[in-house]
Amino acid sequence: MSEDQKQALLKQTLWNIANDLRGNMDADDFRDYILGFIFYKYLSRKMKLYANEILEPDGLSYDTVESHEQAEDLLEAIRYEALDKLGYFLKPSELFSELAKRGNSGGKNNFILGDLANVLTSIEQSTMGSESEDDFGNLFEDLDLTSSKLGKTEDAKNELIVKVLTHLEGIDFDLENSDSDILGDAYEYLIGQFASGAGKKAGEFYTPQQVSKILAQLVTTNKTKLKSVYDPTCGSGSLLLRVAKEVGDVGEFFGQESNPTTYNLCRMNMIMHDVHYKRFDIYNEDTLVNPSPNHIDKRFEAIVANPPFSANWSASPLFMSDDRFSAYGKLAPKSKADFAFVQHMVHQLDNNGTMACVLPHGVLFRGSAEGHIRKFLIEDKNYLDAVIGLPANIFYGTSIPTCILVLKKKREQPESILFIDASQHYEKVKTQNVLQDQHIDKIVETYRAYCHSERGEESQATIDKYSYVAILDEVKENDYNLNIPRYVDTFEEEEPIDLTTVAKDLKALEADIAKTDATIADFCKQLNIETPF
Secondary structure, eight states: OOHHHHHHHHHHHHHHHHHHHOTTSOHHHHHHHHHHHHHHHHHHHHHHHHHHHHHGGGTOOGGGGGGSTTHHHHHHHHHHHHHHHTSOOOOGGGSHHHHHHHHTSOSGGGOOHHHHHHHHHHHHHTTTTSTTHHHHTTTTTTOOTTOGGGOSSHHHHHHHHHHHHHHHHTSOOOTTOTTOOHHHHHHHHHHHHHHHTSGGGGGGTOOOHHHHHHHHHHHTTTOSOEEEEEETTOTTSHHHHHHHHHHSOEEEEEEEOSOHHHHHHHHHHHHHTTOOGGGEEEEOSOTTTSOOTTTTTOOEEEEEEOOOTTOOOOOOGGGGGSTTTGGGSSOOOTTOOHHHHHHHHHHHEEEEEEEEEEEEGGGGTOOHHHHHHHHIIIIISOOEEEEEEOOSSOBTTBOOOEEEEEEESSOSOTTEEEEEEOTTOOEEETTEEEOOHHHHHHHHHHHHHHHHSOTTOGGGGOBTTTEEEEEHHHHHHTTTOOOGGGTSOOOOOOOOOOHHHHHHHHHHHHHHHHHHHHHHHHHHHHHTOOOOO
16 A cells, blocks of 8 residues: 555544544534544554664563563663653553553443543653653643543543544554654644634634645745744644645744644644654744744744734734834734734744745735835835735635735845736635645746746746736835735736627517517417516
8 A cells, every 4th residue: 555545544534533433522622632642642652662672672572561570770761761762751551552452441440531631641741850841741731531521421431532542543553664754644634624624713723735835835945954944823833844844854843822722732743743842842822922032032044824814912012112023113003913923023034034924915905004014024124025815715714815925034036026816726625715736836836937037037927817026116106005906917808799790689689579579469369368568
């Protein structure tokens, strides 16, 4: 079976399990349980594989260590190594497979809720005082095993949990294959599936892969590796991981997320994609109000983001003394924080870096403070590289059309800005508009053609009815209004109308009407009723 076939089978199996077992529980609630238990199984399998690797020279296996006469010394030695290599530690009796086996053993011994809760707590506690403490702390806090959503009685809750563990235990995650990322991709697939059914909440934690792919390819243009990638509103981390797929070699991952549940999901997602805990730093706070003290002085080579659209923020005058906003002279409006996120990202962007973020269309043309900020970015800083219009209804929970802004501090084409209108290039799938690979490729290829153009030849990236390279004077003439139809002419000229033909058609219609009227009048006469005309 090929890697693609294995991945497809695993995705479908996991989704079937989720649907079969959640019963009447809301999908958004069940997500935390199913993803949490998949993560627990992943940690258990990684622990067992690594421990067996350590024990192999002594002819021992991890399954038998706790019954060994030197059990305490062996476990302590393995714990020491595991905390550095994996970031956490699990005893053999705490592994997923052991609890799943006990849950299916029958009798009173199959009640595992209490022990399971203790194991999940133990994973977090095993990291205390170690370098990985912040990365594993409170990871399982959303797995409430006492919740009535799992069942009305303790036995009912236990029965459901045992079913979930049993089904997951029957799946081979293929972790022995170090070149495979099947489980990580399947895990992210599940996140996306839950997001598609979660209404407005979905936008808080998941960016559709079609959009992630565009952003990732934009910021990795001309790059074969990245020192760092950053997402100030990282959700489940899908954007950060997508960048790693596009460029292959990313030194460090940085992100910030305000929602605690989504913050946990992001850290799990990183670990499930085999990103070592020393290589990622995810922070749980409001990015605008409390940016991470570990991030604020760093400058990142790639920045990607899908901030919450037109979110509220305080816009307190105190922010005017904040280095992220002070140079602009104005703050984004209280009811629309879009440009506040842009200002924050520009502040964090390295001189050789690229940032690409998704925003509502209003940022292109709204006036007042937003118009002032837009003008500053273009006229004073000359950071804006491209404006890309996306189709409406491609995000979960909102149907509004969106755009992508690409910004750089050192641009290949400093005398112009690329505009792309991709708003009509999509396929409708059920109720959602979807960007297919050919639509994504056209956006990215057009942008890369613009970047690679020789100075003065940028117009090679101009495609009729699709893209246009505007010199900065044109943007200035439009008072820094970036509304895409001002630059990309998508007007389709209608075919000329032959009035002679139209006149003949009208005469023919009149003749047909007269003939029909005569037929109706004849019928009415035969029926001895009055004609209707």
